[in-house]
Amino acid sequence: METKPLLSLRNIRKEFPGCLANDAVDLDVLPGEIHALLGENGAGKSTLVKMIYGVLKPDGGEMRWNGEAVQIASPSAARTLGVGMVFQHFSLFEALTVAENIALGIPSELAGPGLEDRIIEVSKSYGLPLDPYRGVHSLSVGERQRIEIVRCLLQHPKLLIMDEPTSVLTPQEADKLFETLGRLSSEGVAILYISHRLEEIRKLCHKATILRLGRVVSDCDPARETARSLAEMMMGSDLTSPEKDADKKVGEARFKVSNLTTSPADPFAVSLKNVSFELYNGEIFGVAGLAGNGQSELMDVLSGEELAASADVIVMEGQPAGRMGPEERRDLGLGFVPEERLGHGAVPDMTLWENGFLTAGRGQGLMNNGFIKTAKAKAFATAIVERFNVKTSGIEHFATSLSGGNLQKFIVGREIDQNPKVLIVLQPTWGVDAGSAAFIHQALMDLAAQGTAVLVISQDLDELFAVSDRIAVMSEGRLSESRPAGQTTVEQIGLLMGGLHQADQQEGHAA
C-alpha cells in the first residue's frame, strides 16, 4: 500500500492586490520525504510555504494534514500541528545567548529548566554542534542557522520547511546540513526544501515540485533530471528566439567593465567574480540568470552605491568611474532604474513631481541657485505622466498612491526622458502588469534606437528575448560570455550557466 501523504494541498489560490501569487496549486508531501520546491523569484514559493506555516491565509483551496482538512490560522497553530520553519533571514537577538534565543521562540512549557541540556542533546544527536551558553553575536552565519534548526527540532516537528538554507553556508557547512537533513528524513520527518541550487536539489531531494508564475508546472524526480532541464522547467521552455541578427557591436564601447570583483561585508550578499562586459551605442545587452546570483550586487557597484576597488574597473567613455558616487556617475550621462520601486527608486511619501525631481533635478536644469524651479519640475513630471501613460489623478499625489505598474512606468520614464548615454535597468517589469511591461519594453527599444547603450538585468527570459541584442548569463557572481540574442535558445542559456559552473569546479580543484 502506498504511504499516505502527511500534507496535501489541493487547488490552493492566493491573490495579492494586482498579483495572483498562487493559483490551483496541488502539493503532496510524504512522511520522510525531502521535497524540493523550485521556481524563480516571484514564482510563488514563499507565498505557498507561508500559507503552510500559517503566516498567510489562502484565498481558496484545501489543506489536509494526515488526511484531515485543516485551517492553519497562525504560526503557533502550525507548530502545534508539527510544522517547523527555518527562515532564510533569521531573527535572532545578538545580545542574548543561544539558549535565551531559543527559549524566546518556543512554547513556555518547553523553555523551562533543563533547556540547555536538551539543546546539547538535540545538537549532538543531529550533528549540529552548538553551545547554548555562547552569545549569538560571536557566532558565524552557519552556527546561527543551527540555532533556528535546533529550535524547530526541540518541538519534534513532523514537517520542516527550509527556505534557501544553503544560501548563507560554506560548502562544508552545507554538507553537514545535508547529513542532518538525511538523518531527519530517515526518522520520518518530511522536509520541504526551497533552493535555487539545482545541483544540491538533485543530490538531496526525493521529489521536486516546480512552480512558475504561481502555478505548478511539473512534479518530477530531481535525480532523473539534469540541472539544465530543471532550469528550463523553471524558466519555461516555450520561448522562441527573437528575430534579431544585426550585430550592433560597432565602434568603441561606450561603457566598459573589466574584471570587477567584490567581497561584500554582508554575509547574505553574493560576491562578484571577474565580471567583464562592454556596452555599445544603440544596443541592448541583456543579463539573464536566476535572482540572487549577484544581480543586485552588480547594480550596486554600477550605480555607485558601492564603490569598486579601483577606478578603472568601470570606464564610461574613456573616463574611469569606479570610485565615483551616484551623483558624479549621473553627471557623466548614466541613468539607473533600480529593482525596488519603493525602497530605492522613489520616495513614497513625496509627491510624484518631487519624485521626478529626485534624479532629474541636476541634469534637466530644474534648479536655479539652490532653488527648485517648481513650475519646470512639475512640467517635467507631467510630461512623463503623459508620454508613459502613467495612471494617476495628479502629479501632486504621493508616489505611494500609485499602483506598482504605474509607479514603475513613472520611474522608467523619468530616466528615459533624461536621454541618458547609458541606461542600466534591473528587473524593469518586476510585478508589473502585462500591458505596462510591453510599454516599458517598447520604450527601452526606442531609447536604444536613438543611440543609448542599454543594459537590462532580469530573470525574466521572455523579457530579455523581447528586447535584447546580446545576452549573457549571471550565476553565483560570474558573468558568462555574451551571445547574439538571435542565435540564442533557452537550451543555450542553460549551457552558458553550465559553463559557469564548470569554471567554478575547475577553480575548486585547483585550490
Added chain:
Amino acid sequence: MIRLEPRETAPVWLSLSAPLTAVLAALLLCALLIMWTGASALEAYGLLFKGALGSRFAITETLTRATPMILTGLAAAIAFRAKLWNIGGEGQFYAGALAATWLGAGAITLPPYLMVPFLIGAGALAGGLLLLIPAILKNRLKVDEVVTTLLLNFIVLLFVNYLLEGPLKDPMSMGWPQAAPIIDEGVLPAILSKSRVHLGLVIAVVAAVLVWALMRFTVWGYEIRAVGYNAAAAGFAGIGVNKTIILTALLSGGLAGIAGVSEVAGTKGYLTLDLSPGFGYAGIAVAMLAALHPLAVVASAVFLSAIFVGADSMSRALNVPTYISDVIVATSVLAVLVSGMFTRFRLRFR
C-alpha cells in the same frame, strides 16, 4: 471590520483641523484628571487661560517663554525631517548661551547693530558645531545619535557648571555661580514697553519663516526631506546623504544655539545653570505637536508656553499640581501624533 486606507493626498482642511481636534481631545482627557484631584475642570481651565492669556502681563510672559521654544522647536523639526534624531537641543542651547557669554560679556565691544548679529552668529556656530560631533559619528561609524546627543547634554551642562564656578564666575556676583552680564551693546532690546518680550521673538518668527521657505522652495530643503523619507532612494538618486546629514546638523544645532543666545542676551542678561528649564527638551514636544511644520512650530510653542505659564497660576489657586501641565503637553503630543495618521489614512468601515 475597520480598515486603514492610504489617502492619495492630504487635504488642507484636514491637515489644519486634525491637530486642533487632537489638542481639544487631549484637553478633555486631562479634564478628567483635574476632576480626579477634586477641582472643577471648567474652573481650572478658566484659571489656566487667565494665567496664560488673561492680561497684558500674562500674554507677554507667555510670549517671552515661547521665544526660545520656537527656536528649539525649529531645531528639532528640521533635524527630525532628515530623521536625524537630535535630542541634544538642551546642550546646543547652552553651547549658544556660553558662546554669547564668552564673547559678549566684555571680551569684544561692537556697536549694537553689529554686536547683536555677531553674538547670534557665534551662538549658532557653537550649537551647530556641537551637533556636528554626533552627526560625524553617525555618518562615519553609525553611532546612534539619540544616545550621543542626549549624553552630550550632560557633558555640556557639567562643563557650564565648572565654568560658572571657576573661570567665568562673575566677581561681582557675591558668590552666586553666574557669569558676568552681557554688555549693553549685546543685549536684545525689549520690543514691548513694560514687558520682558524682546527682539528674540522677532528673530524666532523670522527664523520659522526662513526654515519654512528653505524646506519648501530650495534644493537643500528638498534633499533634507528626501533623506529623511527614504535615504536609500536619495543616495541612489545621487543626493549626498552624509553631506545632507551634516548640513541638517549645522542648521538644527545652530537654531538651538540661537535660542541660548536669545535667553542669555534677551531674557536673563547673564548665564546661570538654570537659564533653561528644559527648553531644549521642550523643543522636541513643540516640533512633534507641530507635525514638524516650521510655521506650525510658532503656534505650537505659544500653546505649550501658555500651558506652562497658565498651569502655574492655576495650581496656586486650586491646589492642582503643576505637573498637570506636563501631562497636558504629553497628551497633546500623543493625540497630535495619532491625528497625523488620519491625515495620511482614511478609515473604511465594511
